[in-house]
Amino acid sequence: MRPSFFADAMLGSLARWLRIMGYDVLLSDNSMADDGILNILKKEGGRMLLTRDKLLAGRALRADLRVILLDSDSLDNQIFQLLDYVEIDAACLFTRCPHCGSVLEGISKEEAEMSGMVPEGSLKNSVKFWHCPSCGRYYWKGSHWPKIIERLRKWGISVDERNYS
């Protein structure tokens, strides 16, 4: 089974990238105390805690929860550390909303156009579109795409771009 995660609030960027890779990631908000995080982990059974906080990681371990204590503040290093634990499945790339983590739905160009949320230039230049049923965002292969691909390649993750255009 693919692991799922609960990321500490300070790991927003890592959470976003793991979602781009198709992982189910809940992100804590800053107001959530350690007790709250541990309670969610107990309730959600199996979700792995990602944190930079040694004290929190220690408490999670003592409560028999799964935890990965990240060694670095750098996103690159965090990803490389996680790649020791998780396997990237190309079929899962870009299947989740980076913003909220929900599973995206593929929609037709007509639906994208009718939403009024996709700029005309993007409608003209793209064929595939996705919609997040939870937060309502729309996605397509936009101008930021080459940067995302470059980043993934740097981490050793190759993307078959034909699947997304």
Ligand SMILES: [Zn+2]
């Ligand atoms: Zn969303």
